[in-house]
Amino acid sequence: MTKISSQTSPDSDRRLVVDLPCGKKSLSRARQKVVKFAADHGFGADAEDIALAVQEALKNIIQHACPANNNMHFECIAKSDQLIIDVTDSGSGFDTGALDADPVPPMALHGRGVQLIRGLMDNVWVTSDQEGTVVHMEKKRATG
Amino acid sequence: MEIEVQEKEGYHIVTPVGELDVYTVPLFRKVVLKLEGDRRHDLILDLTRLTFIDSSGIGSLIEIYQKVQTVEGELAYVIDNPRILKVLRLVELNKVLRVFPNVGRALQDVGVTGGYVDEDFFSDLT
Numbered sequence: 001m002t003k004i005s006s007q008t009s010p011d012s013d014r015r016l017v018v019d020l021p022c023g024k025k026s027l028s029r030a031r032q033k034v035v036k037f038a039a040d041h042g043f044g045a046d047a048e049d050i051a052l053a054v055q056e057a058l059k060n061i062i063q064h065a066c067p068a069n070n071n072m073h074f075e076c077i078a079k080s081d082q083l084i085i086d087v088t089d090s091g092s093g094f095d096t097g098a099l100d101a102d103p104v105p106p107m108a109l110h111g112r113g114v115q116l117i118r119g120l121m122d123n124v125w126v127t128s129d130q131e132g133t134v135v136h137m138e139k140k141r142a143t144g
Numbered sequence: 145m146e147i148e149v150q151e152k153e154g155y156h157i158v159t160p161v162g163e164l165d166v167y168t169v170p171l172f173r174k175v176v177l178k179l180e181g182d183r184r185h186d187l188i189l190d191l192t193r194l195t196f197i198d199s200s201g202i203g204s205l206i207e208i209y210q211k212v213q214t215v216e217g218e219l220a221y222v223i224d225n226p227r228i229l230k231v232l233r234l235v236e237l238n239k240v241l242r243v244f245p246n247v248g249r250a251l252q253d254v255g256v257t258g259g260y261v262d263e264d265f266f267s268d269l270t
Contacts, residue, residue, distance in 0.1 A: 024167040031196075048227060055198055059166050104235075109207050112199040112235050119234035 014041065016076040022066040027055050034076065034085075041078035045142045049120040050083060056113040057087035057135040065091025065133060080141070082122070087135040093128040147175050153251050155218070159190040164201035172201075176208050186218035188250050197228050202235055209241065220254040222247050 016037045020026040031051040038047035054074060061072050067090040074087040104111045118124050123138040145168040148159040156179050160172055180187060189208070191197075205221070212219040221243045223229055232238050244250035 027165065027167060028163070052196075052198060052231070055165070059198065059200070062166075106236055106240055107206055107210065109203045110199075112202055116199050116231065116234055 014078040017073075018075070019071055019073050022062055022070045022072045024062060026072065027058060027062075030058055030072075030074070031055050037076050037078070038083060041083065043078070043083050043139065043141065046083075046139055050085070050137075050139050053117045053120045053137055053139075054085060054087060056117050057137070060113055060135075061087070061089040061091070061133075064094070065089040067091055067132075082141055083139045085137045085139075087137075088132060090132040093130050093133055096126050096128050099126060145171060147172060149175070149179065152247075155186050155188050155251065157188045157190055157247060159193055161193045163196040164191075164194055164204065165196060165198040166200035169200045169204045173204050173207065176204075177211060180208065180211050180215070180217070186254075187212060188220045188222060188247060188254070190222040190247055191228060192222055192224050192246070194225060194228055197231055199235075202231065202237065205241070206237070218254055220244055220250040222250050 016033065018030060018033055020030055031054065034051040034054045035047045038044065038050050043050065058072055058074070066072075069090075072087075072089065074085060077084045099114055104115050114124075114126070117135070117137065121137040122140045123136075125136040127134050127136070145160055145162040145164070148161065150157050150159075158176055158179065160168075162168065164172055176187070176189070187208070189205070194201075209219060219242065221241050222245070223232070223243050224245055229238070229243075232241065232243075242254065244253065
């Protein structure tokens with residue numbers, strides 16, 4: 001059974017914190033939570049894009065960095081002008097320089113996760129060290 | 145995910161229903177690659193009933209494309225979901241895959257013209 005816990009911060013309802021088991025079965029539930037949170041805070045037009053970006057970041061954890069406690073973690077913060085999401089793992093990290101190496105060949109079978117995240121979100125940073133990795137994503141509020 | 149398979153005009157038409165992602169790709173690959181292994185029919189992938197695709201799903205579409213290419217088979221993709229098209233465009237597969245708006249057009253044109261990419265269809269997406 002998939003267990004997902006989430007909470008809102010005490011000072012506002014603009015933060016969503018989610019912990020979930022490290023596994024493929026968690027992805028659909030996580031996506032649903034992101035879509036609802038985004039829609040509830042006025043990012044409905046981009047909710048599906050944001051949720052796909054989160055899924056791709058979580059999928060990287062599943063494939064490369066499932067921690068010993070088998071836990072994945074992400075946080076969403078809704079601000080007036082943008083939605084900010086940090087997807088965090090406590091794996092052993094990796095060389096983020098590889099992300100800026102040669103572009104993914106058009107017919108490659110793998111390696112499009114970050115390409116998709118960057119295409120779907122407005123700003124993306126990946127930081128990584130021996131204690132883990134954070135994928136920081138920002139989506140500006142749609143205008144008009 | 146459910147996967148429907150039918151035969152029509154010499155083509156296998158494969159219709160995955162639901163989400164094509166890292167969780168469901170193994171079943172999709174198994175079904176389609178087994179069909180293509182039979183090599184009794186060319187292939188139309190009808191993706192009009194997909195509700196979601198991620199990078200793993202995209203990878204499976206490319207793998208099938210490459211498999212069909214190696215045996216010089218015919219392959220067309222039927223996609224009418226703007227979200228699916230947007231994802232394909234983000235990874236620039238709209239320039240590679242032969243995409244039709246419905247199965248009828250695919251059956252009509254894929255063997256005759258070699259397929260096409262509907263640039264207008266993609267250009268409207270944001």
